[in-house]
Amino acid sequence: MTSPGPGGPTPLSIDPTCRIEFGPGRIGQLPALIAATGHDRAFVVTDHGLRAAGVLEPVLKALRAAGLEYAVYDEVAPNPSTANVDAGAARARTFGTAAVVALGGGSVLDAAKGISLLVGNPKATAADADELWEAADGLPLVAIPTTSGTGAETNGFGVIEDTTACRKVYIGHPSVKPRIALLDPELTLGLPAPATAATGIDALVHGIESLASRGANPVSTAYATQAVTMVSHALPAAYRDGADLDARAELMLGAHLAGQALSLSGLGLVHGIGHALTAHTGTPHGVALAAVLEEVMEFNAPAAQGPYEQVARAMRLAPPADGDWARAAIEAVREIAGAVDVKRPLRTLGADRGMLPAIAAGAVADAVTTNNPLSPDHTQVLDILTTTY
Ligand SMILES: NC(=O)c1ccc[n+]([C@@H]2O[C@H](COP(=O)([O-])OP(=O)(O)OC[C@H]3O[C@@H](n4cnc5c(N)ncnc54)[C@H](O)[C@@H]3O)[C@@H](O)[C@H]2O)c1
The missing domain is CATH 3.40.50.1970 (Rossmann fold)
Structure with a gap:
């Protein structure tokens, strides 16, 4: 191929x-x-x-x-x-x-x-x-x-x-x-709403980071695009009503496709920060990712216009009046995170300010970060952590 x-x-x-x-x-x-x-x-x-x-x-x-x-x-x-x-x-x-x-x-x-x-x-x-x-x-x-x-x-x-x-x-x-x-x-019908939100955001991030990854290829992009469509549609519905079998089914298959995508492409800085945050604070994986997702997308946007347009189109967003698809994607992600109540400031997740430099260092050193569309330095990651603190 x-x-x-x-x-x-x-x-x-x-x-x-x-x-x-x-x-x-x-x-x-x-x-x-x-x-x-x-x-x-x-x-x-x-x-x-x-x-x-x-x-x-x-x-x-x-x-x-x-x-x-x-x-x-x-x-x-x-x-x-x-x-x-x-x-x-x-x-x-x-x-x-x-x-x-x-x-x-x-x-x-x-x-x-x-x-x-x-x-x-x-x-x-x-x-x-x-x-x-x-x-x-x-x-x-x-x-x-x-x-x-x-x-x-x-x-x-x-x-x-x-x-x-x-x-x-x-x-x-x-x-x-x-x-x-x-x-x-x-x-998955009995999975409590907070766990549905945290694990579902993990799947959404897999789709988004796979699309923007330096390791993306046409096969991973096909999986990731469909994953973003399914997860972004089904996650708020499964969160609202855990007994909604159609939503649970769409979310499950979407998460699986996102896994297929990331296995081919690698991920990026959201996971780099998420791993380091969990290592330092014990925050559940998906909650750690949600804490920095939009801010990392803002950071990446200058180098990820095409992939973020793909995210926005996969989410079936209306064409933005100003043509800024990346911004539209970030706003839509913010809306989903809000709808499932998963975003928390770092200070409420057991992180104190003194930990931020070590979390930044861990994120920069994590192998997943090498596939991020922009290579962040320590100061840039620290900025993201300070913004989300
Ligand atoms: N190998 C990989 O590719 C990969 C990728 C991402 C994350 N991970 C790892 O996965 C782990 C996180 O997994 P997770 O987010 O699925 O959470 P988890 O497996 O830690 O489960 C969280 C909680 O949910 C409960 N639970 C699970 N399914 C349930 C259900 N249907 N009904 C009621 N309760 C249920 C479990 O008992 C557990 O208490 C981390 O260790 C992370 O490092 C691995």
């Missing part, structure tokens, strides 16, 4: 991602999908919140009805740690060969990738993440996202906190890229 460019067609090499099974009630197909991985046993990875919300039990019921042997590890914590992944892997090794079924948000999906990989590498621990990229294969993974946000079902890495070394590690391997993404919007 090629795309026209000033220096001639740009070659592209794109691996297909996972098989997608999308639709309300699709969870009933789980036993057959596990069989499609070549296994007749399942190791289910999830968290306490999913159990308490009543999402886990119907899934286990479907496994029992099909006569599948299974075990459950439900101890995954938000922003999971290496210790968390090691504990899950110990349980999975005891259970033995099986398909790993990840039922949850990005935290569960990420932890499940690490657990699956460690089962294939019995002597390794999660802290060995940097060496595991070339290691033996992990167990096959079926990913069942229960938030519409991270798109973690589209890639083979997890972001894990190494609590001993105080750093984020990327644990991953091609073999733990989910074989199947089971996207059943009924599983």
Whole structure:
């Protein structure tokens, strides 16, 4: 596949991602999908919140009805740690060969990738993440996202906190890229409104940053454009009425497409700042992104007129009277963030002024920032943080 460019067609090499099974009630197909991985046993990875919300039990019921042997590890914590992944892997090794079924948000999906990989590498621990990229294969993974946000079902890495070394590690391997993404919007009907907002904004940012990324190509742009259309339309509706299945379905598929987009293009400075803010304050991922989204778009606008026009058109905005599509896109993003009540000043998120230089340094150093349309320096990021403080 090629795309026209000033220096001639740009070659592209794109691996297909996972098989997608999308639709309300699709969870009933789980036993057959596990069989499609070549296994007749399942190791289910999830968290306490999913159990308490009543999402886990119907899934286990479907496994029992099909006569599948299974075990459950439900101890995954938000922003999971290496210790968390090691504990899950110990349980999975005891259970033995099986398909790993990840039922949850990005935290569960990420932890499940690490657990699956460690089962294939019995002597390794999660802290060995940097060496595991070339290691033996992990167990096959079926990913069942229960938030519409991270798109973690589209890639083979997890972001894990190494609590001993105080750093984020990327644990991953091609073999733990989910074989199947089971996207059943009924599983998200009970997601509370604040979590719907935070995870949905994550998906919107994936679409916007993918369009403006230096790594964008015609395939990522196609995914990202459709993702922005679907997420910007469905997020306010799903926030207003969590039981609106049409909105939940559109949001879920949109978030998945945004994940496909970012896996091809990379992201940008909103994520660079978001990661650093979460590392310093523990702010949930989507809330951290929302805190700086419009301000980063203002900063990028001089170098992102075309992509932001694409964002505005994807949102089906009327042509602006002054022709300033980028401004129209930023205003529309502000309106969505307001409608889902997700934007907070940094000072209310546990950041104090003295932390801002370190957050700025973290954002500039983060690998995601290299794909931002403008390369920010420390002072420019500090300005953004001060404006949003
Ligand atoms: N691998 C990737 O590509 C990627 C991309 C972005 C973010 N991430 C990671 O994903 C994590 C964030 O994931 P997240 O935003 O999905 O949140 P999360 O997985 O931490 O879940 C947040 C809370 O929502 C609850 N929950 C989830 N689904 C629910 C449902 N349907 N009903 C009721 N409660 C439900 C969970 O129990 C949890 O308490 C971070 O660790 C981040 O680093 C990974």
